[in-house]
Amino acid sequence: MSLNQLTVAKFGGTSVADYAAMLRCADIIKNDPTNRLVVVSASSGVTNLLVRLSQAEVDASEQQAIITQISDIQHNILAHLNDELLTHEIHQLLVELADVARQQGQDYSVKVADTILSFGEQMSSRIFAKVLQQVGVEGAYFDVRQVMKTNSLFGQAVVDLEQLKLHAQQFLAPKLTEQVIVTQGFIGQDAQGDTTTLGRGGSDYSAALLAEALSAHHLAIWTDVVGIFTTDPRITDQARSIKEISFGEAAEMATFGAKILHPATLIPAMRQNIPVFVGSSKEPEKGGTLIQQSVESKPTYRSIALRREQTLVTVKSPAMLHASGFLAKVFAVLAKHELSVDLITTSEISVAMTFDNPTGSMQALLNSNVLEELEQLCEVSVEHGLSLIAVVGNNIHRTNGVGTSIFDTLQGINVRMICQGASEHNLCFLVEEQQANEAVEKLHRNLFAH
Template sequence: MSSNNSKNLTVAKFGGTSVADFQAMQRCVNIIKNDPATRLVVVSASSGVTNSLVRLGQENVSEQERIQTIDSIRAIQLNIVEHLSNKADFIDQIETLLALLSQTAEQQAAHYSAKTADEILSFGERMSSTLFAEIMRMEGLPGECFDVRQVMKTNSLYGKAVVDVDELKSNCSALLKATLENKVVVTQGFIGQDGLGCTTTLGRGGSDYSAALLAEALDADNLAIWTDVVGIFTTDPRITSHARAIKEISFGEAAEMATFGAKILHPATLIPAMRHNIPVFVGSSKEPEKGGTYIQKQVESRPTYRSIALRKEQTLVTVKSPAMLHASGFLAKVFSILAKHELSVDLITTSEISVALTFDNPPGSTQAQLTDQVIKELGQLSQVKVENGLSLVAVIGNNLHNAQGTTSTIFNTIEQSNVRMICQGASQHNLCFLVNEDAANDVVEKLHHKLFA
């Protein structure tokens, strides 16, 4: 990702491992220095901090656990401060934020609210962006820290707030664009602000989405997502050592991968990039010289099989009622209950008297996606069965619905495994199915060996 054209604009996002410590942040600053087009930098919280903040935002946290958790966050941030030239100033800044965090966490322990959980979660990015801007200045880059909440206005759906894209664009023009002409601006991913002036979050992984929204609002030429892996792989390299990096991939394929569990990109990230046709680069901040994956509208190769994605922690809900037989409006009633609770369904299959739905239940959420109240309301319509401990496997590629032998190749390969649900045909880019969580890695490994050997 380099450019000699000063008129080009790249928005760069650095994830948690990329800003984990002082040395990691220094590597990121070198990447920025090597690409003069990078003018806006979006950072996540330092690695490990968000998990601690998620715990502080949950119910039933004891005073002792609260103190220990804040101490662990303090250790991560002060390890970075140790290397700063004006250390005393930044110790004060971090301690001020930690004192505010402690106070907010106490309020949460006394009276849980989703609004306070979002306030707690915002502290990670607020600390990392402050420290990152100072390291840029130390390394000779004219940088400043900008509070993204000034421009990223959202509704009040705490935990998964929706951004007002039009307002973001006008706010960026008024408050950000001119500064980018002569400074590199560092800001926070993941967080926003509602009309009441309260801090909101865009959901776990929302830093990528923040960066994409800012790139769109600023008419950027490129979006660079810097993480801890060298691009996007044919599957998770932790599952099989035979996984290999993909040089280029289309928006459609990448969107399916992100949606169905590839952890490199947040599922919503590509929506702004696709709307505005902004190429996205994914690379490793530890090894920038190794290149990465380019995601763009047009790609040279469109193979039948591109990758295999895996998403764990899935919940399968089966709603069964004889009233469905030859009846109209039953599905509408089911979906009106889900809409009322603002629940998003991933996969759906139907028979004459039942409908099966899957829901993502991501680890680290401060709130359960599928509450007892939802189950109770569905139960008033019909018989409801809830199954947990499932994983979703998605084979991603091109024209899978037309490719001869695709289904037999896939299911013959995993014939020893119990497949719980299959979805095919809704998209030319994927074939999905559910398996038991304890068999998921083995299923992916076998499929990868068959399709990519």
């Protein structure tokens, strides 16, 4: 067949968790002939097990227990396929995984950790190709490492876009005219032939990069929820699915905490203007959210995103008063330690900045490395236990009454920092962690009551 229309379909871990879930995904592929490239995550639960297996302190007995758990997940699917060759392939992968894990236990390395993490996708993609064949779709396994060339920054590898496009057109595109190709998200390969991983959100990002490299007409992200919601449904049962949303709005939502999409996923799609659909593989008949460059509806309020575990750093110095160069010195310190600022506000003699994920490595970096250098320049205060709330929509910076609507609703809730004006799509502020859910619920009830 010709590739007049090409859809890249990505299925997340819950979508390929077991045989029944894989069958639902196979039906989605079968029902739309434009689905020619399928990108899969590891089966649900497998990546977490592999993360544990890749760590340095895991002893031999725990290694064996983890591999047994992974084997059980895969063999529960294989039992429905009755394919000796495939069962043997998966068994060989598990044997190889055990060998690599033993090596990691003796001499830890980030390179070996990436190799360990890649096994989940290697197994799920082989198995899903067989499930497709079982429902009458000519599906074939393809090792994405043939085309997804990266640098050697293990755990957070950067893809070489030129090489990806060249190899995808050479090795992948011809196969798509003959059969449905099933490949892996999240993993790549460096110039030395070592396996790399693309980091958090890597599977969605892989699918978007492949869609871009192949000039696809559509990217479908299949997950376990019916599209993108006006806010996290776990916070309020009033949250509702959004039918369409612009790239700009979706990027703001992803950046400021909406878990359904990683911000990097949208970048390749935006570069090539490829519409992105987000839907539930469990309930494909319910539709989902279409993300594209231009949309018909442009409401003032589209959604409310929440990002927890924020750190607020305030630097203060009388030397700032009518002085130039102070901000440059502050940001030179942050750049030296590769720290990324999310929000920033300034006054005459102080600057307030937010940083993401304070309970992880970021907090340690702020405490041990950065603060001492900043304190040589100015007075520094650090606050933890904050959440960032972003009200996302359209023309927020030009719409009368936005601030009044939002902050009147938040009476009784202490707003620690406000940031507006840099984007037409959002108004952001910080609240104390314990008040975050209440703030989101109140705002949603007021802004989305109609």
